[in-house]
Amino acid sequence: MSRVNPVNQYLRMDRMPHIWCSGCGLGTTVNCFIRAIENCGYPREQISIVSGIGCTGRVAGYLKLDSFHTTHGRPIPFATGLKLANPKLKVVVISGDGDLFAIGGNHFIHAARRNMDLTVVCVNNFTYGMTGGQLTPTTPIDAISSTSPYGNFEEPFNLPFLAESAGAVYVARWTTYHVKQAARSIREAIQKNGLSFVEIISPCPTLYGRRNKLGDGLAMMKAFKENSAIVNGADTREVGLDFKGKIVCGKFIDREKPSFLDMYHTTMAERFGPFYEPYEGVQ
Amino acid sequence: MKADPKGVLTGAHFLDGDHACCEGALSAGCRFVAGYPITPSTEVVERIAARFPSVGGMFIQMEDEIASSIAIQGAVWGGAKAMTVTSGPGLSLMMEHVGLAAMLETPCVFVDVQRSGPSTGLPTMPAQGDMMQARWGSHGDYEIIALCPNSPQECYDLTIAAFNLAEEYRVPVMLMMDECVGHMTEKVIIPKAEDIEVTPRRYTTQKPGKYLPYQAGRSEIPLMVKAGDGYLFHVTGLTHDERGYPAMNAEAHDRCVRRLVEKIRNNARRIIRLEETDTADAEVVVVSYGITSRVAGKAIQMARADGLKVGHLRLITAWPFPEKRLRTLASHVKAFVLPELNFGQMFLELQRVIEGKSSCYPVPHAGGTVHEPEAIYQRILYAARHSRLKDKKEVAR
Amino acid sequence: MSDGKKSRGPRGVVTINAELCKGCGFCIEFCPSGVLAFSDTFNDKGYHTPQAVRPEACTGCDLCGAYCPDFAIFGMLKEKVVA
Ligand SMILES: Cc1ncc(C[n+]2csc(CCOP(=O)(O)OP(=O)(O)O)c2C)c(N)n1
Ligand code: SF4
Ligand code: SF4
Ligand code: SF4
Ligand SMILES: [Mg+2]
Numbered sequence: 001m002s003r004v005n006p007v008n009q010y011l012r013m014d015r016m017p018h019i020w021c022s023g024c025g026l027g028t029t030v031n032c033f034i035r036a037i038e039n040c041g042y043p044r045e046q047i048s049i050v051s052g053i054g055c056t057g058r059v060a061g062y063l064k065l066d067s068f069h070t071t072h073g074r075p076i077p078f079a080t081g082l083k084l085a086n087p088k089l090k091v092v093v094i095s096g097d098g099d100l101f102a103i104g105g106n107h108f109i110h111a112a113r114r115n116m117d118l119t120v121v122c123v124n125n126f127t128y129g130m131t132g133g134q135l136t137p138t139t140p141i142d143a144i145s146s147t148s149p150y151g152n153f154e155e156p157f158n159l160p161f162l163a164e165s166a167g168a169v170y171v172a173r174w175t176t177y178h179v180k181q182a183a184r185s186i187r188e189a190i191q192k193n194g195l196s197f198v199e200i201i202s203p204c205p206t207l208y209g210r211r212n213k214l215g216d217g218l219a220m221m222k223a224f225k226e227n228s229a230i231v232n233g234a235d236t237r238e239v240g241l242d243f244k245g246k247i248v249c250g251k252f253i254d255r256e257k258p259s260f261l262d263m264y265h266t267t268m269a270e271r272f273g274p275f276y277e278p279y280e281g282v283q
Numbered sequence: 284m285k286a287d288p289k290g291v292l293t294g295a296h297f298l299d300g301d302h303a304c305c306e307g308a309l310s311a312g313c314r315f316v317a318g319y320p321i322t323p324s325t326e327v328v329e330r331i332a333a334r335f336p337s338v339g340g341m342f343i344q345m346e347d348e349i350a351s352s353i354a355i356q357g358a359v360w361g362g363a364k365a366m367t368v369t370s371g372p373g374l375s376l377m378m379e380h381v382g383l384a385a386m387l388e389t390p391c392v393f394v395d396v397q398r399s400g401p402s403t404g405l406p407t408m409p410a411q412g413d414m415m416q417a418r419w420g421s422h423g424d425y426e427i428i429a430l431c432p433n434s435p436q437e438c439y440d441l442t443i444a445a446f447n448l449a450e451e452y453r454v455p456v457m458l459m460m461d462e463c464v465g466h467m468t469e470k471v472i473i474p475k476a477e478d479i480e481v482t483p484r485r486y487t488t489q490k491p492g493k494y495l496p497y498q499a500g501r502s503e504i505p506l507m508v509k510a511g512d513g514y515l516f517h518v519t520g521l522t523h524d525e526r527g528y529p530a531m532n533a534e535a536h537d538r539c540v541r542r543l544v545e546k547i548r549n550n551a552r553r554i555i556r557l558e559e560t561d562t563a564d565a566e567v568v569v570v571s572y573g574i575t576s577r578v579a580g581k582a583i584q585m586a587r588a589d590g591l592k593v594g595h596l597r598l599i600t601a602w603p604f605p606e607k608r609l610r611t612l613a614s615h616v617k618a619f620v621l622p623e624l625n626f627g628q629m630f631l632e633l634q635r636v637i638e639g640k641s642s643c644y645p646v647p648h649a650g651g652t653v654h655e656p657e658a659i660y661q662r663i664l665y666a667a668r669h670s671r672l673k674d675k676k677e678v679a680r
Numbered sequence: 681m682s683d684g685k686k687s688r689g690p691r692g693v694v695t696i697n698a699e700l701c702k703g704c705g706f707c708i709e710f711c712p713s714g715v716l717a718f719s720d721t722f723n724d725k726g727y728h729t730p731q732a733v734r735p736e737a738c739t740g741c742d743l744c745g746a747y748c749p750d751f752a753i754f755g756m757l758k759e760k761v762v763a
Contacts, residue, residue, distance in 0.1 A: 003693075003695045003756070003761060005695070005697070005745065005751055005753075005754040006745075006754065006756075007745065007751055007754070008751065011751060012517070012528075014526075014528075015528060016700060016751070017700055017702075017725075017750065018750070020749060020750075021702075022702035022703055022704050022727065023702070023704040023705075023706075023749070024749055025749065026749065027748065027749025027750055027751065028706070028746070028747055028748070028749045030749075031745065031746050031747070031748070031749075031751075032746070035746065044515070045511060045512070045513040045515070046511060048510045048511070050357070053520075060517070060519075061517055061519060061528070061529060064515050065515055066360075066510040066511065066514065066515060066516055067515075067516070067517045067518075068357075068360065068517075068518055068519075069517070069518065069519035069520060069521065069529075070353060070356075070383065070520065071353065071379055071380065071383055071520060074349065074350070074353045074380070076350075077317075077345060077346075077349070077350035077351075077353045077354045077357070078353045078354065078356060078357040079357060080317075080343070080345075080350075080354050080357060081315065081317060081353070081354035081355055081356060081357025081358035081359075081361065081363075081365065082357035082358065082360055082361040082510060083357075083361070084315065084341045084343060084354075084357075084358060084361075085314075085315050085341070085357065085358035085359070085360075085361030085362055085363035085365070086361035086362055086363075086509070086510060086511055088511060089361065089510055089511050106346050106347065106350075107346060107350055110345075110346040110350075176747075177710075179743070179746040179747060180746070183746070216704075217704050217706070217749075218704055218705045218706060218709055221706060221709070221710075222709070264341075268336045271336070272336065272337060275337060276336065276337070277339055279336070279339065279341060280339075281361070281362070281363075282314040282315060282339070282340070282341070282358075282361075282362055282363040282364075
């Protein structure tokens with residue numbers, strides 16, 4: 001059959017099949033991302049993708065874009081350097097909850113504080129998938145992980161609230177059930193000036209689902225459908241996640257603030273006057 | 284290629300080593316620096332923060348050294364020449380990304396203005412205790428290049444050399460300064476831009492679709508691309524094949540890592556810079572580097588005044604280590620003396636390459652200040668007296 | 681198709697690349713038109729793969745394509761397929 005899936009042109013088909021498990025939401029997230037960049041108005045040559053390490057970290061390697069698979073927790077500072085060296089690029093970080101909010105948490109809050117011109121997509125599967133299902137900063141209370149075998153008792157991060165508090169100008173959350181909304185949010189996030197953040201709640205049936213008796217990927221997807229409520233503009237303080245509880249989705253924050261590069265230009269133009277050549281990167 | 288005049292502050296200046304390093308970076312074409320303040324390196328980034336906006340450069344103070352050491356690599360893949368600047372504790376934090384730069388073959392420069400450790404140690408005082416960490420600090424097998432300036436002028440010159448070597452071999456290059464060299468103020472001559480040789484990034488001329496990121500050819504050093512040019516390339520810190528794709532098996536790993544190592548080892552002769560004085564007929568050779576070489580110079584004068592045949596070999600390049608040259612010298616030199624501001628780091632390397640063919644004497648020092656010339660002088664006397672005379676022919680056998 | 685009055689035929693076409701499929705069932709569950717069901721056969725990897733049991737109902741919405749984590753299925757408007 002000669003009909004070709006339109007997403008293939010954005011994928012490194014010479015690397016398929018990918019390593020992700022049956023029913024893992026990562027491939028679905030990749031679909032949403034591809035649909036987002038198809039309609040975002042930027043040519044693909046201009047879009048770079050940076051990932052850290054983890055199952056989600058493998059996203060960069062499957063996308064046929066300029067793509068960087070970096071170190072655990074550090075995709076944001078890598079992306080920061082890439083963007084600042086070449087501001088024409090649209091730089092998107094896609095990484096896991098552990099990568100971005102445990103080992104890399106400091107980088108996220110500072111990127112948001114500076115309003116660095118980046119889009120950060122966190123695939124939150126509530127666990128360290130790649131290393132066998134350990135506790136992450138987003139594991140809900142009472143959930144079992146391989147390193148919280150008696151149930152997690154640590155308060156998890158509420159990522160949208162964290163992102164808003166740290167300064168992100170765009171904050172949205174969807175699950176992998178919400179493919180259309182997720183694609184739209186990622187597109188809007190890419191088009192945004194400054195640090196935009198999209199959380200994608202995604203099933204890890206193999207490690208998180210099975211251990212917590214949540215069923216296979218499909219069962220988890222159905223639970224996302226049943227348990228989610230779309231509340232655009234919701235107060236991010238109210239959208240924390242409980243084990244098997246309601247998942248509030250939507251676009252929560254969409255505000256304007258000068259980005260890092262905007263502020264850089266303003267500051268230097270003021271200081272240097274006619275001697276300031278607007279910074280355009282280092283080509 | 285000649286330097287871009289925009290960044291070159293031609294003239295005779297009175298600069299400390301930290302400031303000279305900043306000017307060297309500018310002359311070399313560095314336009315991206317990410318750093319985190321740490322004594323005694325902070326003056327480098329302070330001057331960069333002031334100088335960069337008017338020459339089209341970008342400085343960003345990151346949230347920590349981990350971030351700094353990878354932000355520069357993002358910048359390089361975006362097309363910039365980039366460096367980060369730190370001191371011991373910061374260098375420790377950067378280690379994972381020295382490995383990343385080695386693995387991705389990202390040309391970039393790490394400046395380490397060494398202070399006394401371990402841990403917070405003596406933040407404002409000199410040491411040379413990071414020499415082994417610079418070489419071996421990240422996990423796995425790889426090679427780096429390390430340079431050791433002994434004056435503000437050399438901080439300027441060797442910063443340019445560091446950038447040029449980074450581009451030529453696609454490796455992280457470590458500029459191993461120390462607190463004394465960093466804070467000492469001397470005359471620094473900055474040449475005209477047209478007299479400064481700068482190695483440009485070597486980009487592929489192949490078309491997208493044909494280009495393979497890690498196809499090295501005979502030079503052992505693959506050509507680069509940068510983001511945004513339509514190559515849609517992938518790079519990963521995982522073991523990879525020529526396409527840059529993960530290749531998870533022992534054969535691919537051998538091919539990948541072997542080249543990272545051999546591209547430096549096979550070119551060591553071209554990379555290594557030494558300064559030799561009176562080594563041809565020396566009975567004792569003092570091997571030194573960085574600030575200690577200046578103290579050693581004084582000690583050697585004292586020994587010569589006593590009529591001893593003492594030579595001096597200064598390591599401008601510490602890594603790769605000049606194995607061949609030292610082995611050659613060992614055929615007529617009775618003893619080597621190696622003073623350094625640590626308890627024997629480069630000394631271990633010296634002993635390893637000399638393989639007992641000559642005697643080797645360390646002059647250890649914990650740092651916090653430099654050696655007394657007297658200490659090195661005494662060691663030279665001791666070495667000269669105690670080393671057995673060798674029959675050259677017997678060694679040559 | 682059920683009333684048989686208008687035989688305009690399907691608006692969309694669904695294409696399945698069974699070799700990439702890992703049998704998660706997302707496409708079957710979330711196809712809004714009930715086009716898909718698991719087949720009895722296995723692919724080389726040992727997964728049950730979907731088949732179009734009601735191809736005439738396919739609208740070409742490509743939701744199956746959006747959900748499929750393995751890029752193994754997609755829907756298209758019929759007029760686009762011809763082109
Ligand atoms: C410095 C470092 N520490 C630990 C690891 C091991 N490690 C690899 S992936 C991972 C967790 C990934 O979790 P997450 O970011 O949530 O991604 P997921 O696999 O769940 O998609 C860890 C701890 C590493 N590679 N590097
Ligand atoms: S372990 Fe979990 S996150 Fe990783 S591929 Fe499997 S299902 Fe996905
Ligand atoms: S969604 Fe994809 S992988 Fe899952 S059953 Fe359908 S075709 Fe197969
Ligand atoms: S294209 Fe739409 S209607 Fe057709 S099979 Fe796919 S999901 Fe169902
Ligand atoms: Mg995870």
